[in-house]
């Protein structure tokens with residue numbers, strides 16, 4: 001937690017979910033009652049194919065939906081790609097950029113991630129910029145160096161009309177059931193906060209820092225209670241309303 005920052009609990013459905021899975025979203029939306037929405041923001045980042053239907057679904061709810069990637073251009077000859085304008089057209093208000101799975105599967109560089117984030121922010125949306133070290137980098141003791149490089153390369157100089165959110169997701173903790181110790185998360189987030197303040201001044205203290213990697217209802221309270229952890233980015237446990245709401249209940 002950071003004083004003055006409203007936490008964000010965000011789901012990332014990755015390449016999971018069909019329009020028939022909308023029932024899980026319905027439960028999340030219906031359970032996101034005023035007592036809870038006063039305490040936290042809730043977001044679920046869906047596959048593109050679900051955004052249209054989901055957008056109608058959350059239209060009159062404080063629950064937000066987002067996408068998991070976008071193109072750096074707003075339109076044009078880019079077969080198969082999806083623009084931020086198209087995402088917004090569905091009612092989504094956030095985009096994850098630079099997830100480690102995209103960096104690995106599609107070779108996305110820090111520079112490409114920054115360009116995408118810039119477009120998202122210019123369009124007035126929330127850009128959730130992901131960073132995190134591999135197991136090998138962790139074992140070499142270079143975690144903070146990796147975070148520093150990814151932050152300086154992937155985070156744009158200005159939030160423009162949107163909101164910058166930074167998600168720390170150690171790659172070795174994603175989908176493995178492993179998590180760093182509370183001390184390690186604290187150290188990483190303290191470092192990230194200091195980097196943001198150095199770069200953005202006082203505004204750096206208002207940027208939400210999420211932790212992601214094997215967050216479950218059972219460990220959410222401990223992880224979300226750590227200094228400078230302003231919410232979570234959740235993969236597997238965001239697919240089921242019961243688990244996702246169980247994590248929200250940590251607040």
Ligand code: 13P
Pocket residue numbers: 012099169173174175176177212213214215233234235236237
């Ligand atoms: P898991 O919660 O399944 O470990 O995934 C984390 C993640 O990659 C969220 O973006």
